[in-house]
Amino acid sequence: xxxxxxxxxxxxxxxxxxxxxxxxxxxxxxxxxxxxxxxxxxxxxxxxxxxxxxxxxxxxxxxxxxxxxxxxxxxxxxxxxxxxxxxxxxxxxxxxxxxxxxxxxxxxxxxxxxxxxxxxxxxxxxxxxxxxxxxxxxxxxxxxxxxxxxxxxxxxxxxxxxxxxxxxxxxxxxxxxxxxxxxxxxxxxxxxxxxxxxxxxxxxxxxxxxxxxxxxxxxxxxxxxxxxxxxxxxxxxxxxxxxxxxxxxxxxxxxxxxxxxxxxxxxxxxxxxxxxxxxxxxxxxxxxxxxxxxxxxxxxxxxxxxxxxxxxxxxxxxxxxxxxxxxxxxxxxxxxxxxxxxxxxx
Ligand SMILES: [Zn+2]
Ligand SMILES: [Zn+2]
Numbered sequence: 001x002x003x004x005x006x007x008x009x010x011x012x013x014x015x016x017x018x019x020x021x022x023x024x025x026x027x028x029x030x031x032x033x034x035x036x037x038x039x040x041x042x043x044x045x046x047x048x049x050x051x052x053x054x055x056x057x058x059x060x061x062x063x064x065x066x067x068x069x070x071x072x073x074x075x076x077x078x079x080x081x082x083x084x085x086x087x088x089x090x091x092x093x094x095x096x097x098x099x100x101x102x103x104x105x106x107x108x109x110x111x112x113x114x115x116x117x118x119x120x121x122x123x124x125x126x127x128x129x130x131x132x133x134x135x136x137x138x139x140x141x142x143x144x145x146x147x148x149x150x151x152x153x154x155x156x157x158x159x160x161x162x163x164x165x166x167x168x169x170x171x172x173x174x175x176x177x178x179x180x181x182x183x184x185x186x187x188x189x190x191x192x193x194x195x196x197x198x199x200x201x202x203x204x205x206x207x208x209x210x211x212x213x214x215x216x217x218x219x220x221x222x223x224x225x226x227x228x229x230x231x232x233x234x235x236x237x238x239x240x241x242x243x244x245x246x247x248x249x250x251x252x253x254x255x256x257x258x259x260x261x262x263x264x265x266x267x268x269x270x271x272x273x274x275x276x277x278x279x280x281x282x283x284x285x286x287x288x289x290x291x292x293x294x295x296x297x298x299x300x301x302x303x304x305x306x307x308x309x310x311x312x313x314x315x316x317x318x319x320x321x322x323x324x325x326x327x328x329x330x331x332x333x334x335x336x337x338x339x340x341x342x343x344x345x346x
Contacts (some may be wrong), residue, residue, distance in 0.1 A: 001143045002346065003056045004117035004327040009047045011092070012057070012234075014325055020114065022069035025125030025132070029063035031080060032142035034116035035318075036327075037150060037176065041335045044328075050111040052333040056115035058344070059085035059110040059165040062136060062145035066120070072128065082145045082304060083116070083123055084132035084152075085109050086294040100130070100296035101156055115162070117327055121346045132297040136245040137308035142323070143343050144307050147180075147314040151303035152295035154180040154265075158289040160186060161238050161263040165189035170227055170255060172196040172218075173243030173266065174206035176341045179317055181240050182210040187311040190238075194230055196223045197243075209316055209340060218251075234258075240265050253281060253289075261288045271289040273326040 022028045026106040040057055042048070061083040065075055070346045075081075088095050088103035096101050102193060109115050113124050124131055136145040155179060169185040171178050174197035185193050195212035197203040198219045207215045216226040227236055235257030241248045244266050251263045268275075281287065295303075319339040322330045324346040333339045 001119040002324050003119075003334040004058065004344075005054045006043055006047070006051060006268065007054050007059050009045060011327060012044050012331075014195070014327060017056070017118070019083060020119050020122040021124050022067055023125065024070040025128055026069040027072055027075055027123050027128070028063050028067040029083070029121055029123060031061060031063040031116050031118055031121050031288050031346045032065050033062045033146040033343050033345055034058040034060055034333050035143075035150075035341055038334060041331050044331050048111060050065070050108065055110070056114040056121075057110050057224065058115035059108060060146045060149045061085075061109065061116035061121070062119070062142040062148075063116070072088065075089055080136040080137055080142070080145070082134045082148050082300065083094060084127060084130075084134075084295070084297050084300050085149050086125050087124070087132060088296065090130040100298075101293050103210065106294070115342055117324060117346065119324070127178050130297050134301050134304055137304060140304065140308050140314070143318050143345075144314050145304065146343055147317065147341060148300055148303040148307060150177060150294070151180050151306065151312060152299035153177075153186070153292065154173050154184050155299050155303055155306070156295045157181070157240065157263050157265045158184055159294035160292060161261040161288075163188050163190060163241065165237050166191045166238040168192045168234075168257075170194045170196060170239045170252075171212075172223070172239065172241045172245075172248045172252065174199075175337060176317060177211045177265070178242040179340055180312070180314070181242055182212050182275045183312045184306070185238075189297060192230070194236070194304060196227075199337055206340065220331055224251050224254045235260060237261070238263070242266050244268055246272060249275050252279060253287070257285070259286045261290065263292060263301060265288050265292045314341070321343055321345055
């Protein structure tokens with residue numbers, strides 16, 4: 001079978017590999033869609049400390065079961081499934097307290113285990129053990145189901161930031177994650193959503209799809225001034241930074257209103273993780289700053305339901321479909337911000 005394998009930074013190859021066989025507690029799937037995200041581009045360029053190469057990449061996975069390992073019950077060949085990306089251990093104190101996204105023993109598909117940029121893939125027993133293999137609801141395509149993983153992460157972020165009815169929400173970053181944040185904020189009852197990006201082309205592309213109430217191109221207009229203007233000086237209830245930018249995080253603190261919540265959804269580059277925070281703003285305005293680290297198996301199930309019910313449509317966000325052989329072209333589209341969701345169809 002064909003796979004997309006990471007060998008070293010800058011060295012990702014489409015090559016042949018033997019078809020894997022499922023061990024006890026595992027299933028083998030025929031991958032139908034594995035979507036790409038910014039992380040794939042980062043791995044391609046810089047590698048990742050959790051990847052011991054060579055490793056098949058890809059972690060936004062939907063496919064069809066073709067073979068069942070020993071001791072697996074409840075599944076059969078032909079079942080359509082979505083696979084979680086982050087695998088909590090299910091046993092530690094954090095997991096037992098329901099905080100699976102911060103499990104210190106977390107492992108990931110495409111990092112510790114072979115990923116989904118492949119014709120076939122074995123779903124590790126650890127995934128099934130934490131209920132991380134999800135049935136794709138009828139009416140949801142494989143391509144849409146592959147977007148459940150990033151949507152699950154977005155859902156985790158908005159739960160932590162308590163996005164809800166009547167909120168004035170600002171999303172900084174108009175890539176696929178930013179688009180999902182806009183759609184989910186609407187589904188959760190936000191009264192107004194403003195989308196901000198430095199890149200005018202990408203902002204226009206995203207805005208045409210997700211129709212925010214206002215857009216701000218941060219290269220043309222000061223985004224803090226713009227948000228204060230839109231909110232009549234009050235500031236936003238929630239600001240979500242879906243961009244790897246310390247400047248965006250600092251701006252978020254200046255455009256958020258009283259008792260506002262700020263989600264540092266996107267992480268910062270490893271060598272520049274420090275920003276300036278006016279602690280008195282946080283103190284007097286009773287601000288909440290939250291992070292977001294992936295998603296739990298339950299978030300993935302909820303995301304599939306949000307897609308199935310139509311609350312968060314994702315089909316139109318899939319702008320590019322490429323065969324496995326063109327994975328590097330797909331990474332290139334993602335790195336240029338030329339598409340929204342770019343999916344691989346092995
Ligand atoms: Zn991802
Ligand atoms: Zn754990």
